[in-house]
Structure formats: C-alpha cells, structure tokens
Amino acid sequence: RRVHGDIKRIYIKIIMSASMAARKLLIAANWKSYGSGSGVTNLINNVINKITFDPAKIDLLVQPPSLHIPLAMSLLKNKSIQLCAQNHSYYGAGAYTGEVNAIQLKELGIKWSMVGHSERRSYFSETNDIIANKAKMALDQAISVILCLGENYMERKDEMTFKVCQSTLNAVKAKISKQQWDNLVIHYEPVWAIGTGKVASPEEAQEVHEMIREWLHDNISKESAEKIRIIYGGSVNEKNFAKLIEKKDVDGFLIGKASLTPGFKDIVEGCNLLLKKMQETGKTPSFHQQPNNPLFH
Secondary structure (H helix, E strand, O other): OHHHHHHHHHHHHHHHHHHHHHOOEEEEEEOOOOOOHHHHHHHHHHOHHHOOOOOOOEEEEEEOOHHHHHHHHHHOOOOOEEEEEOOOOOOOOOOOOOOOOHHHHHHHOOOEEEEOOHHHHHHHOOOHHHHHHHHHHHHOOOOEEEEEEOOOHHHHHOOOHHHHHHHHHHHHHOOOOOHHHHHEEEEEOOHHHOOOOOOOOHHHHHHHHHHHHHHHHHHOOHHHHHHOOEEEOOOOOOOOHHHHHOOOOOOEEEEOHHHHOOHHHHHHHHHHHHHHHHHHHOOOOOHHHOOOOHHHO
16 A cells, blocks of 8 residues: 555656646735835835746736735736735625625736735634635635645644645635636745744755645646646745745745845746746756856845
8 A cells, every 4th residue: 555655656746747847937925014105116116117027937926915906006017917915805795894805806906815824814813714715705706816824833843734734725625616726826834934034945845835736636636736836935035045946846936025125026037037947958957056146146
C-alpha cells in the first residue's frame, strides 16, 4: 500500500510539473486598512502605474480598502491591472448594516474578492464554514475568489499544517460545485510569517503547495489540479521572492506590507523577467545566483 501511494505521488508530480508552464502567475497587493485617499493616489501614481509586465503571463491585482476602490479604479492607467476586494459579506442584499455584499461588488465591476484571510479569522472570528459560504456567495455572482488558508505557529510545531489546510478545503468543497473551483485561487499563508519578517523557506512553501495540489487531484479533478493557481503569502518582499517563485507549485504571491512600497514594482517586474527567461531558455533561471542583476539593487 505504501509503495502504491509513493507511485501515485510521483505520477501526480510528473503531471503537475508538465502543467506548470500553462499556469499564469497571479500577484496581489493587499493594502489592508492602511492609507488615506491621498496615500492611495500616491501609491498608484508612483508605483502601480509604473509597473511594466506582460498581462499574458501575470494577473496583477490591487486590493485597496473598500472605500478607496472607486478612487483606485479611476486612477489605474493600465486596464490589465485588476481590482480585488479584501472581503465581502456572508449575506446577500438585505438588512445587514455596514456590510458590502458580492452583488454590490459585481455592480461596481469588481471581478475578484478574497475570503479567509488570517486577520479575518483571528479578529472577526470567521470559521471555515463562514469562509466557505462567503466563497460561494462570490462565485455565484461570477466573482473569482482568493481563498486563504494556513497554520499558526503552534499548529506547525504540532505537525498539523496539512490537516489545517485540508479542513478549509473540505469546507469549501462542501459548498461549491466542481465547476466553480476553476474560478478560485488558493492562497497559502503560514500565519506565523504574516507581518513578522519571518518567511517560510522555499522548501516549506513548496511542500504545502504540493500537498494542496495533490488534494485537488484526489478530491476535485486532475484538470482542476493542473489549472488552479496556488499562491504564497507571508512577509514576501523584493529580497526573498525570487527563491520562492522558482518552486514549481508556487504560482504567485499575495503581498501585504511590501506592496505599500516601491519594492512591489521590483517583485512584479522580477517575476515577469523570470517568465520571459523561462520562455527563451526552456528552464528556470536562478535570480538569487545573479548578484549583479540591477533589478535587485
């Protein structure tokens, strides 16, 4: 039985490696509750609008606070840059004071929203069941979803990382159709790395991403496992992104603090350059072995 399991894992790895090149990278800038209107204007004009990238290779998403979404929409010059809500209501239209629902996001022209971020879980007591329902609410409105999942420090220490991630995936599986998985991006965020300056090693990130892809293969479909993007988040910056993006199951990033700085431009353009080199050479270049690369100075 163990040998059979090992053969199955090797088979999945071969299939997934072959499909890696077909998956478009996704990079999202999560601005959380930082910034004023003037701050958003400055960030978009001086950083976001100056980013050069190939939209055929990268989906670039910006996540301003909800009140600033219309402002951001008016300032973005590159129409390939998409807006993504940081959150939306568990409910639809109705007497839910203070809530912004998926129907309203759709009316505004927003095509992406995020559910399950660790800050929503810890500060607002959102459970896997709430998160799964919110994912369904957006997907039912044809809004694509970034689904966040990940373990805290004690869960990693107790070797519960896979169990924690799978519990979120199972909750979502119970609520959405197989077809709706195609409009979902999975964001692995080790909670112990968010805003702490700590970052999962490339090997740690790859291990969890690979587990998630195997789960998709076994529980959704082979096609979904090949297509669904799994992105990483947790203290990603312009100094460490290159080692992470080289891993075959890391399909991009959700970036918090560093997305509020000029270094975010370096990250996006660095990923774009990596993809260009891959296309030209047929293999992955090692940016971290190129100390003279002006992109990182």
